Amino acid sequence: xxxxxxxxxxxxxxxxxxxxxxxxxxxxxxxxxxxxxxxxxxxxxxxxxxxxxxxxxxxxxxxxxxxxxxxxxxxxxxxxxxxxxxxxxxxxxxxxxxxxxxxxxxxxxxxxxxxxxxxxxxxxxxxxxxx
Amino acid sequence: xxxxxxxxxxxxxxxxxxxxxxxxxxxxxxxxxxxxxxxxxxxxxxxxxxxxxxxxxxxxxxxxxxxxxxxxxxxxxxxxxxxxxxxxxxxxxxxxxxxxxxxxxxxxxxxxxxxxxxxxxxxxxxxxxxx
Amino acid sequence: xxxxxxxxxxxxxxxxxxxxxxxxxxxxxxxxxxxxxxxxxxxxxxxxxxxxxxxxxxxxxxxxxxxxxxxxxxxxxxxxxxxxxxxxxxxxxxxxxxxxxxxxxxxxxxxxxxxxxxxxxxxxxxxxxxx
Numbered sequence: 001x002x003x004x005x006x007x008x009x010x011x012x013x014x015x016x017x018x019x020x021x022x023x024x025x026x027x028x029x030x031x032x033x034x035x036x037x038x039x040x041x042x043x044x045x046x047x048x049x050x051x052x053x054x055x056x057x058x059x060x061x062x063x064x065x066x067x068x069x070x071x072x073x074x075x076x077x078x079x080x081x082x083x084x085x086x087x088x089x090x091x092x093x094x095x096x097x098x099x100x101x102x103x104x105x106x107x108x109x110x111x112x113x114x115x116x117x118x119x120x121x122x123x124x125x126x127x128x129x130x131x
Numbered sequence: 132x133x134x135x136x137x138x139x140x141x142x143x144x145x146x147x148x149x150x151x152x153x154x155x156x157x158x159x160x161x162x163x164x165x166x167x168x169x170x171x172x173x174x175x176x177x178x179x180x181x182x183x184x185x186x187x188x189x190x191x192x193x194x195x196x197x198x199x200x201x202x203x204x205x206x207x208x209x210x211x212x213x214x215x216x217x218x219x220x221x222x223x224x225x226x227x228x229x230x231x232x233x234x235x236x237x238x239x240x241x242x243x244x245x246x247x248x249x250x251x252x253x254x255x256x257x258x259x260x261x262x
Numbered sequence: 263x264x265x266x267x268x269x270x271x272x273x274x275x276x277x278x279x280x281x282x283x284x285x286x287x288x289x290x291x292x293x294x295x296x297x298x299x300x301x302x303x304x305x306x307x308x309x310x311x312x313x314x315x316x317x318x319x320x321x322x323x324x325x326x327x328x329x330x331x332x333x334x335x336x337x338x339x340x341x342x343x344x345x346x347x348x349x350x351x352x353x354x355x356x357x358x359x360x361x362x363x364x365x366x367x368x369x370x371x372x373x374x375x376x377x378x379x380x381x382x383x384x385x386x387x388x389x390x391x392x393x
Contacts, residue, residue: 002334003390006364018356019368025337025390026289027157032338033369072133075156076163078255080371084246094149102137106150107164107255109211110244113372115346124340124369128134128156158288203264206287207294209386215377225280233268237281238295238386240342241375259265259287 004030009062022063029067029127033080034059035119049081049120050089056123057097064127071097073127079108080122090121135161140193153194160198160258164211165190166250180212180251181220187254188228195258202228204258210239211253221252266292271324284325291329291389295342296321297381311343311382312351318385319359326389333359335389341370342384352383 006020007029013021022031036045036055045051057071064070081087087108098104104125114122137151138160144152153162167176167186176182188202195201212218218239229235235256245253268282269291275283284293298307298317307313319333326332343349349370356365366387376384 002364003331003392004337004364004366015363017365018353018360018362019339019365020363021367023337023364023367030338030367030388032367033340033371069134075135075154076161077150078164078369080369081246084244087246091149098149100149101146101151102133102135102154103148103150104135105152105154105161105163105255107209107211107253108246109164109242109253110246111371112243112374113346115343115349115370115372122369122371124367126161130134200265206266206285207292208281209295212377215375218377222280229280231280232277232282233264233266233285234279234281235266236283236285236292236294236386238340238342238384239377240295240373240384241377243374257292261265 007063007066009066024067027128027130029069029129031060031063031125031127033122033124035114035116035122043116043118046118049083049086050093052120053090053093054096057093060125067129069127069129073129074104074125075128076105076126078124079106080111080114081108082111082114082120084110138194138197140197155198158259158261160200160260162191162194162256162258164253164255166245166247166253174247174249177249180214180217181224183251184221184224185227188224191256198260200258200260204260205235205256206259207236207257209255210237211242211245212239213242213245213251215241269325269328271328286329289390289392291331291391293322293325293387293389295384295386297376297378297384305378305380308380311345311348312355314382315352315355316358319355322387329391331389331391335391336366336387337390338367338388340386341368342373342376343370344373344376344382346372
């Protein structure tokens with residue numbers, strides 16, 4: 001018994017994974033740190049941090065939809081950058097999805113590395129449901 | 132329609148920004164990662180990580196006040212350090228603002244870089260309202 | 263007056279500390295970033311990131327118990343790695359404690375350094391109570 005409901009945007013999430021893409025916990029949805037991948041779990045947007053950012057937010061769409069929510073439910077994002085080249089373009093991508101103001105809270109830092117090879121950015125998020 | 136209320140501590144938050152300084156979401160307030168800046172958005176406390184930490188907590192004051200809260204509402208901070216020189220002094224600054232025990236939960240790590248030039252530390256926080 | 267209740271898994275948490283091991287805030291428990299330490303606050307599992315991960319999750323046990331919760335209440339973890347050597351083994355350690363699926367949400371990044379000397383990994387967590 002867990003205090004949360006795991007959210008799988010599509011069927012076929014591998015049982016060997018030791019985390020859920022997202023979990024619903026009370027009125028909040030915790031989305032795991034995501035990198036830009038395609039349906040085969042391969043990195044897309046090589047060398048293009050803005051496109052990787054766009055793809056990550058696209059991937060959040062079905063997760064949010066699975067709980068009856070949308071981008072307006074995201075209250076906070078944390079961005080882990082491997083490089084700050086292209087940083088301003090990643091901010092522009094936020095406009096496409098959040099269409100603010102208002103915008104969610106955000107934190108962004110440069111890390112020493114990301115677990116996924118060829119990933120330039122990883123983003124985690126918290127959403128509020130029933131909003 | 133968003134599931135949160137953006138919190139602007141002072142008038143004049145630029146529309147071009149793609150994040151809010153903080154957002155209220157249910158009983159929680161998510162404060163974006165902050166660096167030490169003055170009213171003109173220029174970094175202060177050059178080379179002095181304790182003073183930058185103090186300034187960041189000062190900046191959180193009006194955000195908390197805007198929702199009828201104070202430092203005792205902060206439940207968690209995450210500190211991103213560019214250097215660990217002066218680390219102990221940043222802990223002393225926490226005493227000034229939180230006047231504990233008790234103290235909030237805290238996490239601190241050394242990052243490879245901060246987005247804001249000359250920033251030595253960035254701090255994000257979560258507060259609980261109606262506490 | 264604080265909007266949270268500090269949680270001390272054992273008596274004797276030093277008053278000089280400027281953070282709590284964890285705090286209960288409404289239906290959520292925020293656990294501070296933890297490194298692998300023994301009862302004397304000395305690092306254990308030198309050079310063995312999997313053992314350090316195991317020890318960190320062990321340390322979370324009494325914190326969860328103190329609020330009537332268990333590992334199934336953890337909704338999100340954030341792992342800060344000093345090295346990715348042994349990364350896969352840290353995922354195996356999650357199986358031991360969470361016994362999923364389902365699993366919590368998770369985020370992991372490589373940082374430039376950890377505050378605690380000889381620590382190879384630091385983990386913070388959020389748990390939901392009353393689940």
